[in-house]
Every structure is written in C-alpha cells, then in structure tokens.
Amino acid sequence: MTELNLIIAGVGGQGSVLASHLVAMAAIRDGLRARVGETFGAAMRGGAVASHVRIGEDAPTPLVPEGGAEIVLALEPLEGLRNAVKYLAGGGILLTNTRAWTPVDVNTGRAEYPSMETIRGAVEKLGGRVIAIDATSLAQQAGNVRTMNVVMLGALAGVDKLPTSPESLKRVIRENVPKGTEEVNLRAFELGFSAVREK
Amino acid sequence: MGIAETIAEDSPGKRVLLMGNEAIARGAIEAGIGVAASYPGTPASEIMEALALAAPRLGFHAEWSTNEKVAFEVAAGAAITGIRALTSMKNAGLNWVMDMFMTLVYGGVRGGFVVAVADDPDAHYSSNEQDTRFAAFYGEIPCLEPADQQEAKDMTRYAFELSEQLKLPVMVRSATRLSHASGDVELGKIQKLDRKPAFDKHYELAYRWNVYGPPGPVEKHRWLHSRMPLAKRAVEKLPWNKLELKGKPKLGIIAPGLGASYARDAVRRLGLEGKVAFLKVGTPTPLPERMVGRLLKAVKTVFVVEEGDPLVEFQVKALAKDLNPRVKIAGKLTGELPPVGEINSDIVANALAKLAGIRRRRDRAREFIKAEVGELVSPRSSTLCAGCQHLGSYWALKQALRKLGGRVPIVNGDIGCYEQGGYGIFAKAIKPSFSTESVRYPIESPYEALDTNYIMGGGVGLMQGEFHAGYRDGAIVAVAGDSTFFHACIPAVINAVCNLAKGVFLVMDNSWTAMTGHQPNPATGITATGERVRALRIEDVAKACGVDFIRTADPFDLGATQAAIEEALKHEGFAVVVARRVCTLQAQREKKFVGKKMVVSPEKCTSCRLCVSFGCPAITYKDNKGGIDFLLCNGCGMCAQVCPTGALSVVE
Numbered sequence: 001m002t003e004l005n006l007i008i009a010g011v012g013g014q015g016s017v018l019a020s021h022l023v024a025m026a027a028i029r030d031g032l033r034a035r036v037g038e039t040f041g042a043a044m045r046g047g048a049v050a051s052h053v054r055i056g057e058d059a060p061t062p063l064v065p066e067g068g069a070e071i072v073l074a075l076e077p078l079e080g081l082r083n084a085v086k087y088l089a090g091g092g093i094l095l096t097n098t099r100a101w102t103p104v105d106v107n108t109g110r111a112e113y114p115s116m117e118t119i120r121g122a123v124e125k126l127g128g129r130v131i132a133i134d135a136t137s138l139a140q141q142a143g144n145v146r147t148m149n150v151v152m153l154g155a156l157a158g159v160d161k162l163p164t165s166p167e168s169l170k171r172v173i174r175e176n177v178p179k180g181t182e183e184v185n186l187r188a189f190e191l192g193f194s195a196v197r198e199k
Numbered sequence: 200m201g202i203a204e205t206i207a208e209d210s211p212g213k214r215v216l217l218m219g220n221e222a223i224a225r226g227a228i229e230a231g232i233g234v235a236a237s238y239p240g241t242p243a244s245e246i247m248e249a250l251a252l253a254a255p256r257l258g259f260h261a262e263w264s265t266n267e268k269v270a271f272e273v274a275a276g277a278a279i280t281g282i283r284a285l286t287s288m289k290n291a292g293l294n295w296v297m298d299m300f301m302t303l304v305y306g307g308v309r310g311g312f313v314v315a316v317a318d319d320p321d322a323h324y325s326s327n328e329q330d331t332r333f334a335a336f337y338g339e340i341p342c343l344e345p346a347d348q349q350e351a352k353d354m355t356r357y358a359f360e361l362s363e364q365l366k367l368p369v370m371v372r373s374a375t376r377l378s379h380a381s382g383d384v385e386l387g388k389i390q391k392l393d394r395k396p397a398f399d400k401h402y403e404l405a406y407r408w409n410v411y412g413p414p415g416p417v418e419k420h421r422w423l424h425s426r427m428p429l430a431k432r433a434v435e436k437l438p439w440n441k442l443e444l445k446g447k448p449k450l451g452i453i454a455p456g457l458g459a460s461y462a463r464d465a466v467r468r469l470g471l472e473g474k475v476a477f478l479k480v481g482t483p484t485p486l487p488e489r490m491v492g493r494l495l496k497a498v499k500t501v502f503v504v505e506e507g508d509p510l511v512e513f514q515v516k517a518l519a520k521d522l523n524p525r526v527k528i529a530g531k532l533t534g535e536l537p538p539v540g541e542i543n544s545d546i547v548a549n550a551l552a553k554l555a556g557i558r559r560r561r562d563r564a565r566e567f568i569k570a571e572v573g574e575l576v577s578p579r580s581s582t583l584c585a586g587c588q589h590l591g592s593y594w595a596l597k598q599a600l601r602k603l604g605g606r607v608p609i610v611n612g613d614i615g616c617y618e619q620g621g622y623g624i625f626a627k628a629i630k631p632s633f634s635t636e637s638v639r640y641p642i643e644s645p646y647e648a649l650d651t652n653y654i655m656g657g658g659v660g661l662m663q664g665e666f667h668a669g670y671r672d673g674a675i676v677a678v679a680g681d682s683t684f685f686h687a688c689i690p691a692v693i694n695a696v697c698n699l700a701k702g703v704f705l706v707m708d709n710s711w712t713a714m715t716g717h718q719p720n721p722a723t724g725i726t727a728t729g730e731r732v733r734a735l736r737i738e739d740v741a742k743a744c745g746v747d748f749i750r751t752a753d754p755f756d757l758g759a760t761q762a763a764i765e766e767a768l769k770h771e772g773f774a775v776v777v778a779r780r781v782c783t784l785q786a787q788r789e790k791k792f793v794g795k796k797m798v799v800s801p802e803k804c805t806s807c808r809l810c811v812s813f814g815c816p817a818i819t820y821k822d823n824k825g826g827i828d829f830l831l832c833n834g835c836g837m838c839a840q841v842c843p844t845g846a847l848s849v850v851e
Contacts, residue, residue, distance in 0.1 A: 061376075065468075065543075105579065125568050
C-alpha cells in the first residue's frame, strides 16, 4: 500500500533534493520503504526542480502518477503551482513558501508571475487547498536563510500527513546536515512546525 | 551518516537509501574493484563521485580522466592485467569511446570490466535521447538493465563475474529515472580480492591484446562470436530474467529494466495481476530467448515496454517469425507507446488498458480546469548563477560583436554551464525562418548568445568549416569551457592553426567541471581523490598547439574582457581569448571569494533594462525599476559596470 505520495518542488539551489532525501531516510528508519525520483532541467541552479517522494510498499516507480500527490511541498510558490497543476490529487494540499524567486521570463516582460491569491484560487479550483508560510523569513529568524528547506520540512511534519514521526525526521536532519549547523536547522524545523500548527 | 561513509561501509544486510548511481558504485565496490575511471556527465557523474569517496579508504584507484575515451582505456588497461575495473559515462560519452569499444571486444579482458552507461530518455540533461543498449548489441557484449536501485547494485556486482566468465566487457545500462532516483538498498558484503596484476601477451589466445597480431582481426571476430552462446546460456539462469506465466492469458508483457517497473505499476493499477503473463527482462541483449519463446507461444498479444528505442521489440519480432508468426507485438514500433521522450507508469497504464480492453474514464471537466490553471504557470528559463563569471564573458562578447562582429556574426557553442547561452528565453515564442540570406536576430539576454550547439568540442571545429566555406557576413566565434577544452578541443585548435582558419575562440575558464557538479579537471590542480597536482593553463596548451594570438582576461572586469575580444576580432588569423576566473560558487565554497556590498538607488534608474539584459538571476525588475534580490546576490559587482546611471552600484 502506498502511504504517501509527496512532491517537493523549488528552484535549483534551494535544497529540495536534500529535503526529499531526508523524508525518505526518516521513512526507512521507521521501517517503511521509500523511493525518491528527482526531476530537474539541465541547469544546476536557477532551474525548476522537483523531487518525487513515495513512501510505502506499493511504489515500484520513482515518479508520482499525475494527480496522485497528497501533498506538494513548495520551496517557491510558482514551482508549487507548476507541480500542483500536474500532480496534486483532489483534496490534496499545496504547502508553500510565500517568497518568490522571479524567473528571468518575468523580468524580461515575457511572462507574468501569479500572485499568492491567484495561486490559492487556482489550487482550490483543482480541488486542493493551500497552506502558505513565509519560510524564508522564518529561516532568517532561525539564523540562516539556507535552512528554508528545513523550515518547510517542519511545516510538512506540522500538517500531520507523514507516515513517519517528527522525531525520526529531526533525527535524520541532525545526522545529515553539515556539521555545526545542527542547532540552526532544528530551530528552523521547529519554526516551520509551529507556523503550520498555528494556522 | 553521509554517502562518504555509507558507500564503503562493510555491513551486509543493512538497508540504506541510495541513488541509482551510488548503487552502481556500491556494486562495483562489493565486487572488489581495483580501478575506476570516468569523465563527468549528467546523469552518470555520481557513480564516479561515490567511487572517489570510497577509493582512498578501500585502496583502489579512482580518477576523473580527461575524456571518456581515455577513461575507458584506463579501465580496460587494468582489466587486461586481471584487475577488476569500471568505467562510467553518460549516453553521449559512449560515442567518444566507440573506437576502442568496438575493438577491445575482439580479445576481451582478463579481469572483470564493467561499462556503466546512464542514458537520458527525454533529454533532461543531454543533447540527444540515444539508447546505448544498441552499442552492446553492436559490440556483441551482454547488457544488464536494472529495474531499481537494488538491482543496480546487485547487477553491477554480478556484471564483474559475468565479464570474467565470458572474458568480455559487460555493459550496465541505467537511465535518468534510475540514476537520479533513490531507493532503499540492502547492502552486501565487500569482497576483498587480493589480486596481483599480471601480463601475458598470449593469454589463452595468441596476441590477445593486439588486434593485428596473428591470426588477426577476422579470427578474433570469430572468437568474439564464440562468446554469444555462453552468454545466452548464462542469462537464462539469472534471477533478473523471470517469466510469470499461469493459465492461458491472452496478453503477455515483456519489459526490461525501468520498463518492468512501469509495467508492474500499470498492471497493479489496472487490477490485471495474474491475468497477464509477465516476462521481466534484466538482459535486453542477449535476451533470455527460451523464456521469450515460451511467452510467444502462449499468448495472442505481446506488449513490449522499454525505456529508449525498441531494441527488445525488434528482437522479439525476429524471434516471433520462427516461433509464432501470428502473435501480435505491440510497443513503440506499432504506436502503442510513444517513439520519443520517456515513458512512465501513466503512459504504460493507458496503453495497457487499451490492449486489455479496459475502458478508462476520462475526467474531461478536470482536464479543462487543469489546462486553464496551467496557463497561469509562467515558464522558468534556465539561467546562469548569480555572479557567474560567464555572465561577464557573454556581456563582453556581445558588446565586442556589436562593434566589430559585422552584420551577422556566428557564435558556435559548446557543452558546459555556458551552453545556457543557447537555451533562449522559454517564454519567448520563436517562428522558424525560411530566408536564403544571413539573418540577424536581436539578442536580449546572454541566453540568446549561442547560434550553434551540439557536442563536446563541436563548436571550434564548426567555426573552421564556416570560415573555409567562405562565410563573410560576420565574425565567426566559438566558445568552450576549460574542461571541454581539454576533453575535446585540442585537436580542433591544432587543426585551425595548421589549416589557416580564421576566427575567435573564447575559452570560458572557470577551472572546474561545474555543470556536472564541480568535478576537478586538468585546469583545477586536484585529482578525483583530492591530491594536489599541477594545473594546466589553457594559454600554455594553445601556445604549444601553435596559436600565436592569445589573450587572457578576468571576466569580472567587463571592459578588459571586451577589449581582449575586440583585439582578437581584429586579428588576421586564429585567435584564442581565455576569460578566466574560478567558478563563483566554488570560490565561495572554498572561502576564496567574498562578495562586494551592493546598493540600489532607484531614483537613479532610467528604466533602460540593461541590467535585465545582463541576465543575472539576482537582478529584479519591478515597477519599471531595476533592482537586486539580496538573498540571491553574490556581490560580484558586474551589474554595477553594466548600469549606466549608477542605480546599481558597489559600496566602496
């Protein structure tokens, strides 16, 4: 049985791949099976990135089927919408950071960046709901803006849909983030967790 | 515990999360590998990265070679002395090794030799979608094709045994969705092979390692053919080739590698378990022909599900001619599966449903909403990094060409981070032109700078043909990076000098193989395992190749770089300009670069958008004013040189 189909989306360099591996490692630690499929464009940085995380026995393939994700976790709102349109299941949640990373297409006046209200409306039309937090500011508050991905993992634990416990997730975070950054990352996790619990 | 520890950990039975590429590396480590050599290429690079992490601890040799051909030869040389060796590469990398690949097989190897190739269906990171399994077929060697990370590890380990049994190289074929996906893998024991390298030039065959040595290539080709029956016998017994055939099903599936994973998923989703026959294939060449035969005789329709081109489908068709000509064979050749791009379980499930006569409901209302909402999603063009030195090189090149490039200059591209100079702006629709004259197009960003781009080292060769064809409507330029220069450009540079070509070759030297994740190359001065070595300078090599016009410049200094390119454009002959500065990301990582403090003065902005056309992702443009996203800005200071009014400036 598949227990969770999750997509972690963002822009290259924001840490979506590490975040997806941390979720999968926590699941394996809890005795579940896990698989992560990464999809990204050619660029290392600045391109659209998404990691597909599948937890449970019934997940022989690395990609979540279209319309099959219970949660889309977005480190960047536009990337959240991009993946929600394709993958979010009816009744699913788009859990997103509010801080935009504007694409060059928008800067050059070739495209428009959708507002948070537009994104919310679009996801509701698709039968999902949006939970948005300013994870970038929370990461700065935790002490390092680069922990934004971990703020979002805290938020993910906060929505209470993960088949793993927040404690397992915290343990793998502690074990896998660069040495010396454990405390700031755990602070970031807690801030994300409470931000969602307060919503 | 990170991959550095996990990859070399001798704890059989432990379950860990491994990327497909790491699983391949782990398989080689468990097999007791002695030599590993590779050139970086996405999606294969992590195989060697993982091996390089383990090599110092376990005492084997691991290297980033100058190119795939050299890597292949390094590994083959080790295998000739009886040592287990692996070479890994991306799909296109195999094209570089084909000369040696097709010839080494005539005498084979002594120690196990594994060629691990990661294909890239859907061209996520590649210039083509080639299916390298055909090369195994062409070279008459076995190919193992794993379906998941566990198989990637186990098959790689086994591939060394099979290689030694047949005395032939064995290919392990991965693909993006396996290489760049992670799954839980149960570790096996790490074998400690205490082998002493030995050389015997007539080992079991006269002149074994010398293809011309008597009795010569034709007899050695005959020897190669003697291997295939042995390989065919071996693959029938492998656990990764498995036929599930119960009762009298009408439909059977044949699926190698990832195709088997997708097909298994599709069968489950459609509730067809036990109702269709299933041949899971681990060896697309040679096929387990007896199993294929049993299936062909048992069913009315066979559905072949494979990632890449129809290699298995062709072979199944050939076998069916003798075994059951009436069986219908469906797949990529018959249009059930798309002949280009990658497959996934949605695509396979839709095709399987049709073949099984299952009607799947389409939710048209939802499809309509999805299409409507999809319109709101802006494309996100790929960009260079904030503060990337290539942004400076492209700016300088654009300004120099505006002055001295003539009516329609040609800029020939190459492979590396800077190839993004040819990716365009995704949101900009381009109409094809049918002009018979040279056409000039406006360049609004560095992402529209490159006019041609194909393969490693391709640009500097193309520029010479354009010149010798008599193209004089504009300047002819080629760009390449440092790693590409050493990999593939040197023969073309010599060719330009010795055949009197004229043009400007701009080498964007950031001293790392950055695009694939910052592997070291000859310009870096470090080996795969971290030893310090001499760093080669592009200008020294160019000089030794006979180039007499060489200039170097720091791309952060836009004026100096532009001046160097202008001087080169005026030169009557072949000119090399080296724009050198260490990759900004890498310099930050090594704490060798501290960014400048930037300041935005919106009142000075005249909305000229030059800053936007510079193409740095940290530049913002809102309410008709240029600005800087300080979360992204690395403080290179280049935008302050671009801004004509001082709206973007450096705090002194």
